Amino acid sequence: MTRLLEVENLTLQFDTDEGRITAVDDVSFSLDAGKVLGLVGESGSGKSVTAKSLMKLNAGNAIYGPKSKITLHLDDGPVDVMSLETSAEMQVVRGGAISMIFQEPMASFAPAITIGDQMVEQLLIHTDMSAKQARELSIEMLNRVGISDASKRFRQYAFELSGGMRQRAMIAMALSTRPKLLIADEPTTALDVTIQAQVIDLMKDLVDDFGMGIIFITHDLGVIAQTADHVAVMYLGRLVEQGPVREVIRTPAHPYTQGLLAALPHLDDLDAPLVPVPGDIPSPLERPSGCVFNTRCSKVIEGRCQREVPQFTKVNEGHKTACHLYTQEEVPA
């Protein structure tokens, strides 16, 4: 098992008109090659900005904390992402070692350039292929992701493809540069369940074939259960729980993870009531002190949770949570 990515103490703030907001707060995680990490949380939890930090793709008003460290282990040695400054330096990660696919493929393809030209362009930038080789590889990749009549699709525009087909083309394009790390930001959210199942299958096959690491961002715990090896749960910019997928889904430790699971409709028990997590996620301008989840937590320990930021505690092998309930002597059931 080779370590691919290490994120340590990542902190990210944005300067806005209304003040400085904290989007990511002291987040650390790691990923091995050939593994899938699921990053889960509600809108506004900081999942996407965390992923974008890996390529320093956040907007110009982003301020990274001084202790933030992102290390990408490539064949030629480790790359310290935070130290990359110019766009030439950044090419090592952007589209090189890291590729990203997005929720809405229609918005990610240029509308007036053919799918093929866009695929070839990035290969010419990131590899030393000739135009002919790039063309051949692109058509082969379109074939590989299950697009029939690939050489015809190669000459078409994004609007001529269906939603599922576009997402496949997006994956083909992201993988043709042979990235070490693929970031998939809600790649199946806009798709029908049947097409979602096809795309999930495809991504699993590709991990096996290419041996890359994947960070899979989604709010859908079912999708996580079917794809991820490890799960990291985010709330208001902080990681609150991480561990192997079976453990986190079957025996969630953090009250927030428990709340997310209780809010989901379960097909095997139609009579179970849906229990929402009370209240709304607070504005990042009004981050609660202490544990960020204390304003909505049903198990809040008055006084302590409002004052002290909980540190990660081990629940089980590889499974840890940041919650004061677990820092006490007795671990509650």
Place this chain on the structure above:
Amino acid sequence: MSEAKPLITTRNLSVHYPLRGSLFGPKPVVQAVENVSIDILKGSFFGLVGESGSGKTTLGRALLRAAPITKGKVVYDDGEVRYDLPEIEGRELKDYRSRAQLIFQDPYAALSPRMTVRDIIAEPLEVMGLTKNRAETDERVREIAAKCRLNLEHLRRFPHAFSGGQRQRISIARALVSSPRFVVADESVAALDVSIQADVLNLLKAIQQEMGLTFLFISHDLSVVAHICDYVAVMYLGRLVETAPTRTLFSTPRHPYTRALLSAIPSLDPDDRGKAQKLEGEIPSPTNPPPGCKFQSRCPFAVDICRKQEPELEHAGDGHEVSCHRWKELMETEPMMAG
């Protein structure tokens, strides 16, 4: 529920849209909805599921008289009035609009950013002239806002100050302020986070019971439908392929398409990986539907007859209907189809 009368009854309802054709020959049409016959019982949550392009939104709109009804019978009967929906015009249509309402998918796009929440909720009352004066309007707005858990302070603000879940509660309040009997909720929780989704679903259910409403709940999310609906109809390429009480449909799906849809829901059990029965391909374009059964091009069980003849809806048990040539046979030969 069995003695309840239908609020909406459709018989062979079709919605066709003309396509631009050649100068000669018959004008081609898209059969967005074709031959749909359903009964939506009073006081029920009726679910409509299917992939994008299956015609579920068009059917919902036809029932609101917001899409043209090409042929077929649609009757609305709430005990006070009885309307033949394709026929009504003028005053009757206006009255029907106050009795039938729509809740949209995207609470960010559905609310005018320039109006206060009070004005947004009051607008239907004013447009339809349902109240006599401002005091009465305010009274109705406050009443429905309270039911949707919005307070007086909220009413003075503008939509931008609200979260997604609160906005959807505002949309619901606006849809319900005219005291409708029939509400179409088109993907009304699809854009929400799970926790907010649970909150909105609970609210819809509570309000439905309190006000005795009838809901047509359109969704692509089968687990949500399973949870909230009493009946479910499954559509594919404009056709009804199966309809049944929710529990029956989820425990004993008879149509291969329903079975595939259920199987595609990502299970919360990580050990279910790879067990899903995968449906190949995509829904065909409604401008060029396959001959015979519309599902045959993707159906793993398709045989000759499926390619030639379109199946009819058949009785498959109590309130359970299925449109498949081979459902009985498959029940015996395919153990997973027996449920």
